[in-house]
Amino acid sequence: MEITTTLSSNPASDERLAEILAEPGFGNYFTDHMLVAEWTPEKSWHDARIEPYGPLRLDPATAVLHYAQEIFEGMKAYRHEDGSVWAFRPEANAVRMAKSAQRLAMPSLDVEDFVQSVFELVKVDQRWVPEASEGSEKSLYLRPFMFASEPFLGVRSAHHITYMVIASPAGAYFKGGVKPVRIWLSEHYTRAGRGGMGAAKTGGNYAASLVAQDEASAHGCDQVVFLDASEGKYVEELGGMNLYFVYADGRIVTPETGTILEGITRASVIELAGKLGYQVEERKFAIDEWRAGVASGEITEVFACGTAAVVTPVGELVWEGGSLPSVPSGNVGATIRKQLVDIQFGRADDTFGWMRRIV
Template identity: 65%
Template sequence: MSLTFTVNHRPDPVDETRRAEILANPGFGTYFTDHMAVITWTKGQGWHDANVVPYGPIQLMPSAAVLHYGQEIFEGMKAYRHDDGSVWTFRPERNAERFVRSARRLALPELPVEDFVASLKALVEVDQAWVPSAEGEEASLYLRPFMYASEAFLGVRPAHEITYCVIASPAGAYFSGGLKPVTLWLTEEYSRAGAGGTGAAKCGGNYAASLAAQLEGEANGCDQVVFLDSSTHTYIEELGGMNVFFITKDGRIVTPELTGSILEGVTRDSILQLATEMGLKPEERRVPIQEWKGGVASGEIEEIFACGTAAVITPIGELRWAGGSVPSTAGESGGPVTNAIRERLLDIQYGRVEDTHGWLTRLV
C-alpha cells in the first residue's frame, strides 16, 4: 500500500518578492524552497509518517549512525516548467530504481518506486511556485532525495531507524553565457572506487573520496578530474560525478561499460538511446586511456563530452596529466554532435518536442 503524505505548511514562507529575486539568479544549490518531504523507517514497522514539513534544520543525536559509519545515499533530478505552466520531471522511475540499488548496497531499507515518485509530487505540489518559468534559459527546480541512518547507536551494523528526505533548490543554467568546454586532470594517484566497492551506488562516500583528486586537478588549472580503474590504472571510468562519451569520425559513440565501479547514469542511458536514433552506433566497453590520447592525436576521436543531471552534457576540452596533455577537440562551445544530442535531450525535458519515449512524468 502506497504512502499518503500529510502537509504541514510553513507559517512564514519566503515572500513573493524575495522568491522572485532568487529565481532571477538562483545559481546552483544555494537557495532552497519552503518545504521538504520526510518519511521515517524503523525496523519492525517499515516506512511510515510521510509528511511535507517546513524546510529547516534536521535534529540528530551526536551518536547518529550516519555521522560515524556513513550509511547514506542520495539522488539528483530536476523539475521542468513547460510553456503551459505544468511541471514535469525526467525518468523518475529510473532514479527510484537506482535509489533501490544504492540502498541495497549500503544495507539501507528499499523505498518502493511509487513512494519515491509520490514524495517528489507531494513536495513540488506544495512548492510549485519555486519552479522557474519556462522562459528562463535552462532554469529548473533541482530535486535532492536522500536517505540516512538516523538511529542513535554506536555499533557497526545496519541502522534500525532511517530517515528519507527530499529537498528542492531552484537552479539556473549550468553554463551562463553559453557552453564552455571543461579542462580535465587525469589523476594517476587516486581512484574513485574499486571492484566490489560502492562505485555503482550513489552515496556520499564516493564523492568524498573524489575531493582530494579534485584539489589536485584545481592545483593544475583543471575544472574536473578523470578517474581510471583501481586495479590496472589503464581504463577510463568516469569523472567525479559524470559519465564520459567519445564521438569517433566513423560515427560511433563510445562510453565505458558499467563494471560495478561506475555509476549508472540516467542521463547516460538516455544519451545512448537518443544517439542511436540520430544514426550513431553506440559502444559500451572498456576504454583504455591510451585510446583517448592516441585517438585525438590521430583524428579518430572528434568530440568528447561528459554528462550528468546538473550540466546535462558538458563538452570536454583539454586533458592534462603530470608531464603531458591532449589538446581540446571542443572548440569554444563543443562539437556539432555533442550540441545536437544536448539540444535534443533538453527539448524533451522542457516539452519543446513530443516525448515519444514516455520519459516525462507530470508532477503538477
C-alpha cells in the first residue's frame, strides 16, 4: 500500500501530551494524525494517506448513516522498557476484520496492508505511546474501521468505502488493581442469532447490547451476559468480553463461537491455559450449569477477558428476583493475566511469537 503523509501543523505540545499521558482514561484523547484510504469497484483501495486528525464531512445520504454498513477492530501498541513499540497479534486482527468485511458485504484489506496501515500511523504518532513502567498497563489503543461512505439511499452494498485508523492513549482498565465484575443476566434481550452478525465486529452488535447494559447499570452491575436467541438457556458472551469457567477437576469451559465474536484475547487465553496444563473445552454452556456448578462447588472460578480489561474475575451474577453469589476468586485467571500482560509489555519471553515490533 502506498501511503502519503501530511504532518499536522498544530501537534499537541510536549506539556499537553504529558498531561494527557498521565491520566489518559479510555477513548478520551486522540493522537495528532489519522490514516485514511478509499475503495471503489473501479480503483479498489487507493489514496491511502496519513493526515492531521480532524472531523469528517459526510453527505446526509451517506449509506452508513442509514444502513449501518461498517466494521471495526480494537488492538493496542505497547512500549517496552528499551523504548521500542510493539503490537500484539496484529495479523489476527487483520484476519478477523476480513471476516467481518465479508459478513457486511464490504471489501477486505490484505493482511499485509492492514498491518502496514496500523504500523505507519503508530510510527508517525509514536510519542503518544505511554512510557513503560513497572506495574503500568498504559498503552496506545488502535481503532481501525471502515464504513459505507457512498451517498446513496438504495438498499445494496455501497460502492464507496472509507477505511480509517485512529489512535488513543489508554490507561489501565482497573484503577487500584483488578476487581471482580458484577454481572447482570439479560433475560429479555438477545444479541445475535444463528446466521446473524454476532461473529462480526460491527457497531450493530454493540448497539444491540446497550439497552441491556443500561438495565445492568440500573441494577448496580458492571456488565451484562447474554443467552442464546434460539432457546434462551445457553451463555454466550458479556457486553464486551468472553467468559471462562474453571472446574475443580482442572477443566476450563468457554462458550463456543459462531454467534459470538472470536476474541483475539480469548484465543490467547485458551493457548496460555493449555500451556499451563488445563484442558479447555469450547462448547455450549447452559446458564443452569453455571448455577449448579457454583452451588455444588464444582466451578471454582469464573473469569472474563477482552482487549481493554485483558482478564478479570467475575463476581456475583444477578437476575430479576435472584442472584448467584461470587465464587471465591481463584488464581487461574490471575496467572493467565500476568503471563499475557508480561508478554505484551516485554517483561516475559514471547514463546508464542505473538508480538510484532513497530519501531
